[in-house]
Amino acid sequence: MTISDETIMAYSDGELDGAEREAVERAIRENPELEKRLALHRALREQITLAYSAELSEPVPERLLAAARRAATSPPAGKVVNFDGAQAAKARRAARDDSRAANDESSYKPGWQSLGGIAAGILLGLGVGYGLWQQGAGPIATDASGALIATGRLRSALTAQLAADQAPTSSVHIGISFRDKTGGFCRSFALSGAAAPAGVACHHGAEWQIQSLMKGPSGENSGEYRTAGTGMPPLLLKSIEAEISGEPLDQAAEAVARRQGWQAPSQ
Amino acid sequence: MNTSETSQNFQEELVALLPRLRRFARNLTRNPHDADDMVQIAIERAITRADQRQPDARLDGWMFKIVRNAWIDEVRSRGRRDKIFAPEEAGEHIGSDVIEQEVTLMSVQAAMLGLPEEQRVAVSLVLIEGLPYKEAAGVLEVPIGTLTSRLARGRAALQVLLGGEGEVA
Numbered sequence: 039m040t041i042s043d044e045t046i047m048a049y050s051d052g053e054l055d056g057a058e059r060e061a062v063e064r065a066i067r068e069n070p071e072l073e074k075r076l077a078l079h080r081a082l083r084e085q086i087t088l089a090y091s092a093e094l095s096e097p098v099p100e101r102l103l104a105a106a107r108r109a110a111t112s113p114p115a116g117k118v119v120n121f122d123g124a125q126a127a128k129a130r131r132a133a134r135d136d137s138r139a140a141n142d143e144s145s146y147k148p149g150w151q152s153l154g155g156i157a158a159g160i161l162l163g164l165g166v167g168y169g170l171w172q173q174g175a176g177p178i179a180t181d182a183s184g185a186l187i188a189t190g191r192l193r194s195a196l197t198a199q200l201a202a203d204q205a206p207t208s209s210v211h212i213g214i215s216f217r218d219k220t221g222g223f224c225r226s227f228a229l230s231g232a233a234a235p236a237g238v239a240c241h242h243g244a245e246w247q248i249q250s251l252m253k254g255p256s257g258e259n260s261g262e263y264r265t266a267g268t269g270m271p272p273l274l275l276k277s278i279e280a281e282i283s284g285e286p287l288d289q290a291a292e293a294v295a296r297r298q299g300w301q302a303p304s305q
Numbered sequence: 306m307n308t309s310e311t312s313q314n315f316q317e318e319l320v321a322l323l324p325r326l327r328r329f330a331r332n333l334t335r336n337p338h339d340a341d342d343m344v345q346i347a348i349e350r351a352i353t354r355a356d357q358r359q360p361d362a363r364l365d366g367w368m369f370k371i372v373r374n375a376w377i378d379e380v381r382s383r384g385r386r387d388k389i390f391a392p393e394e395a396g397e398h399i400g401s402d403v404i405e406q407e408v409t410l411m412s413v414q415a416a417m418l419g420l421p422e423e424q425r426v427a428v429s430l431v432l433i434e435g436l437p438y439k440e441a442a443g444v445l446e447v448p449i450g451t452l453t454s455r456l457a458r459g460r461a462a463l464q465v466l467l468g469g470e471g472e473v474a
Contacts, residue, residue, distance in 0.1 A: 043457060043461075044453055044454070044457045047453075047456065047457055047460065048438070048453065051431065051438070053437065053438050078464065079460065082432075082460060082463060082464060082467075083432050085413055085467070086413055086417075086428070086432045086433060086463070087432065087433065089413035089414060090328060090332075090413075090414075090433045093324065093327070093328045093331070094324040094325065094328065095324075096324065096327075098323045098324060098327065099341060101341075101345060102323055102327070102341060102344055102345055102348065103320060103323070105345050105348040105349060106316060106319040106320045106323060106348050107316060107320070108316075108348075108349075108352060109312060109315050109316040109319050109348070109351075109352045109355070110312045110313050110315070110316035202321060202322075202325070203317075203321035204321070205320065205321075288435050289435065
């Protein structure tokens with residue numbers, strides 16, 4: 039049986055079922071070349087998912103939040119049409135056409151590009167309490183064995199917040215969730231505030247252990263970067279790439295993991 | 306469920322969807338300003354058309370479709386003018402201060418920007434937004450076979466652009 043690359047692709051995307059799926063699985067077992075093609079599809083998907091996951095942690099501009107909030111007050115049948123926002127958007131575009139280089143407040147700035155001393159900024163594998171917070175009061179503390187664990191709002195967010203449905207104004211942004219090489223669940227996060235640290239926490243026992251932590255945009259630019267500063271630093275993505283096993287969890291898998299208390303399924 | 310509860314839920318779902326709407330719109334328009342403008346227009350259209358949504362339709366697919374239609378209208382009304390600007394502004398996505406470690410990740414975005422729109426949008430809906438083929442085909446209003454072939458061509462091009470072993474015979 040000949041298996042087209044489109045079929046392999048559909049299989050890798052979980053689009054086949056029943057007999058078709060079984061036929062592909064059989065063919066893959068018999069043909070290492072197909073297995074290689076499958077691996078290529080999977081690797082590409084993973085690479086793309088990861089490259090675009092940081093965007094989800096960016097704060098949403100107020101004008102879009104305001105537009106969405108009007109959904110609760112507008113009559114569902116839509117007899118009243120509010121064109122103000124659309125008109126304003128149009129006007130803004132017209133203005134931009136006049137001065138394309140203008141740095142207006144809505145311009146998109148990847149906030150982490152200026153990490154202000156990359157090497158100095160990384161606090162990977164930190165063995166002591168992150169100095170920004172008082173022990174016991176902040177989002178990160180050390181446990182009896184000296185491991186860094188999430189507490190307070192960070193702990194609640196890691197346990198309860200789904201990446202897809204977090205309020206953009208929340209002080210903790212969850213980036214992506216994934217399984218690490220031991221099968222345990224890990225999640226990336228970014229905290230708002232002046233230091234805006236970001237990191238990865240993995241669920242062990244009943245706690246979220248901080249696996250890596252890095253500092254946010256440095257002080258001199260904090261005003262400029264505050265609005266866009268909660269995206270994931272590229273170096274954090276690199277550390278996720280090193281830890282991750284398989285693909286990041288999708289929305290549904292994340293919801294299931296949350297329901298099961300982030301316990302790694304037994305082998 | 307009464308009307309105000311329905312509206313409340315709709316609002317919450319919409320707010321929760323905003324980061325993904327922006328991401329999809331950026332991949333669609335290749336310009337962050339246009340992307341946010343399209344999201345805003347789409348939200349306003351969605352609010353006035355909430356009653357036209359099928360009860361079992363996924364909100365994400367429905368909203369992606371409205372964003373895409375808003376962009377089609379916009380491009381039509383602008384004519385060709387913006388095609389000249391698009392590649393230049395697309396650079397804003399990438400940022401100027403490229404550090405070595407970013408190169409791999411940046412190149413994914415750069416490679417995406419190089420794809421023809423049909424393929425880029427198919428890849429965006431399925432691989433980035435995670436829609437099933439059927440749902441993505443619905444957003445684009447094309448048969449599922451068309452979606453599949455755009456997706457396959459987009460992926461093959463990305464493999465090549467990203468320096469992977471793209472030459473799958």
